[in-house]
Amino acid sequence: MRRWLTILVALLVAACAATPPRPAAAPPPARSATELTEGWQFRFDDALTPEAALALPDSEWQAVTLPHTWNRLGEYRIGRTGATDNRQGKGWYRLRLDGRTLPAGKRHVIEFDAVGNIADLWVNGRHVGRHAGAWSRFRFDLTGYLDPAAANVLLLRADNSAPAPGSSTADVIPLDGDFFIHGGPYRGVRLLHVAPSHIALGDHGSAGVFATPVVESDGSGRLDVRVELEGIAAGQSLVATLRDAEGRSIGEATRPVAAGRRGLEFSIDVPAPHRWDGRADPYLYRLDTRLADADGTLDAVSVPVGFRTIRFDPEQGFFLNGRHLPLHGVSRHQDYLGKGWALTRADHERDMALIAEMGANTVRFAHYQHAPDWYELADRYGMIVWSEIPFVNKISFGAATASPDLVANARTQLQELIRQNYNHPSVVTWGVGNEVDLDVALGRLDPKADARPLLRELNALAHAEDPTRPTVMADCCEATHETLTPDARPVQPPLTGITDLVGYNRYYGWYYGKPADLGPHLDRMHARYPAVPLSVSEYGAGGALTQHVADPASHKINAGGRPHPEEYQSWLHEQSWPQLRDRPYLWATWIWNMFDFASKVRQEGDATDINDKGLVTYDRKVKKDAFFYYKAQWSNAPVVHITGRRWRDRTDAKTAIKVYSNAPRVALTLNGASLGDIACADRICTFPDATLAPGENVVTARADFPSGPVRDEVRWTLAAP
Structure with missing residues (x-):
């Protein structure tokens, strides 16, 4: 009997030895995200309080999916119908989140890609934070607010109240503008789960990694890298790997990180970098950055890298990688008929494809920070980008200068714009203002009002944040009166020269003057400012699909009303483009606008609440005749387009x-x-x-x-x- 027991034990020992040990549970991913798209409830209610919102029964809420906005604006008809929702005020969003689903051992940071216009967040009745500005990414660390063993309630208040003295938005740029600020979390929202030690998430919504490509005169390259860190402990290191478009490693740097350190700088040599060369060859590298310890990766971030050189010459225009590149393109607003600002990736893809089809090689991201998808698409398509903050039209509600709170908000929005989009090679200039002299020029503000102090402050801040890119602003009005009344005195102080570059929004033949006035006016400005690279940041005309004239050259238009014949839009572009094309000192020109867009102040053409200067309709279904004029001018694709097709x-x-x-x-x-x-x-x-x-x-x-x-x-x- 003992013999059999001995044999049995031996067999069991052998069996156990032959069985591989059970692997330890795999650690959670270094950084993961839970997309917060489903399960939200919405209610528009100016009078609601956070306490009352938490107590409201589900029957008092509307179920919605994010991204979401309650606004719908713009109709191709005379007068509004129930399709329009132009309410401005406070929209509330509520979400229940089961804390038991959260990965253990992580910090939980909520990330909003944008909320219009002021966002306040409560978790389980406690106020977490506020963000002011409708277009920037922002984050709140919810770790200390969430109960990991129970249900949690997130409450978001989105406020897009119209700016006015004493309003909640009185010190949030923009105070004015020919576009509508949509309310709600209209871009993506997610909960990020990161290790206690991680690449910084609290740096103005940035990636925490800033990569500066350098191309030397001999063609060699170097990538200068700065990484912001949080919660660093002993025994950790940072590993950065630069990868080419096929994913192959072409350079790596490893640096130990001392406990408590918040930043790290280093360089990676690149002997012969492949250039990001605009539409011709938009070649992209990726920089993969890992924070690790002895047990493996703690956190990881990947950012795009494009090696390229840029130069702006006041006589010869724009140069990319040492080659002269005339820039011609469009501006674009981010809205869509029936959707407002709540666009999908597919919507952005379609818009960029239409712009590329026309043959454009540059896009002005007007008049605010656009979606992360839009920057990624610009990199991939090779579009040269002017990116700007929404300092538009107005500096105050009557004061000579901007209030300290508005100045602080403008500074923050500029820092967010630059830090969140620093790594995109498509961006070549930071815009610090658009038509900030308009109120004075139109006599709506005291002539003593002066936007220059704030412009100078923003200009200096942009250079401090990013010494590698020049600054720019768009001017509406300087010297336009000289064309109409040569002896008239200036109605506002000149702004040209405050920023490195300038763009002129000029509407000769539409709001004033004749189309033929455009070129001579630009020549005078070039002679007046010979050291400043000039561009035309806006030009164009309205075009209604149902309004037509046989002889647009002799037609008297009504720019601020009706009609807006489609033929006149085409004719004005036919007159304008040759004047711009034949002035090589212009570093770029942008049509206003690629698409019709929502504007609460417009009752024009054959539409309501729509600015109809687009080359494509608000629903992207119709390319107007002027679209094909530019496609014939700019594109290499064969073009044959008979105009007047809608005049049936x-x-x-x-x-x-x-x-x-x-x-x-x-x-x-x-x-x-x-x-x-x-x-x-x-x-x-x-x-x-x-x-x-x-x-x-x-x-x-x-x-x-x-x-x-x-x-x-x-x-x-x-x-x-």
């Missing part, structure tokens, strides 16, 4: 047929009969005197390209006599 019902038999094309000639037919091959002068091909027949008429245009023929067709109906 005609009353005059005699009509001109105009085609935008980048072919030398187009063949036209009317109702199957040839009108001949028409030469295209400056990519505009015109048959001046066609005769329509009663009833439906079919016009076709055809051009041959190396890739094959391209054809377009329109149908017009002539009313019977």
